[in-house]
Amino acid sequence: MSQEHYFSFNPTSQEQPVERTVTLRGVTYDVVTDSGVFSHDKVDKGTSVLLARVPDPQLKPGDIALDLGCGWGPITLALAHAAPQATVIAVDVNARARELTATNVARAGLNATVCSPEEAFTAADEKHVSLIWSNPPIRIGKAELHALITSWLDMLTDDGVAYLVVQRNLGADSLQQWLLDHGYGCDKVGSAKGYRVFAAYKNLLLHFDDAAHSASNR
Numbered sequence: 488m489s490q491e492h493y494f495s496f497n498p499t500s501q502e503q504p505v506e507r508t509v510t511l512r513g514v515t516y517d518v519v520t521d522s523g524v525f526s527h528d529k530v531d532k533g534t535s536v537l538l539a540r541v542p543d544p545q546l547k548p549g550d551i552a553l554d555l556g557c558g559w560g561p562i563t564l565a566l567a568h569a570a571p572q573a574t575v576i577a578v579d580v581n582a583r584a585r586e587l588t589a590t591n592v593a594r595a596g597l598n599a600t601v602c603s604p605e606e607a608f609t610a611a612d613e614k615h616v617s618l619i620w621s622n623p624p625i626r627i628g629k630a631e632l633h634a635l636i637t638s639w640l641d642m643l644t645d646d647g648v649a650y651l652v653v654q655r656n657l658g659a660d661s662l663q664q665w666l667l668d669h670g671y672g673c674d675k676v677g678s679a680k681g682y683r684v685f686a687a688y689k690n691l692l693l694h695f696d697d698a699a700h701s702a703s704n705r
Contacts, residue, residue, distance in 0.1 A: 560588035
């Protein structure tokens, strides 16, 4: 029998929900996790590094903020708490992960829309995306990962940014170079515990123009 992956559409492993208490960006949550989803037994190191390195969101009402690959929802919870005025969308191909995230968001009294990638594209298409926080599914394969990340980078507003965490030993530096080679902006903004955190932009020239403008106005 083939091994089931956390990016399966419909996990077949027996459901074994477990209640846990986690702390995300200084806030404590009581959550439900389960088998068949990414890092079901803890907040994984990559997510912890990402949440420690991302700046506080500066979003306006109606801005869209996205958690790409939400799992059971740790990034979604932190993002919804940090940007209550934004429209937060949590995305995962895994149906069980989506159910858990929706449950955990509701238990926390926060607001987020949890949906499949197809539903998320429809929801984001009208307004585009201002902010992404993501621990992307590296193990889906390089070609699939590139397609996934760039499809959402292309949905960013001109001043939008995607914060991505990638393990160094699983190709973080090569992913950064690939994005730069294909015209995207990508800066390393932090690293810890073998992970890199990148700030990625949909257009390298727009990113540099914006950086130059900011520097000229200091």
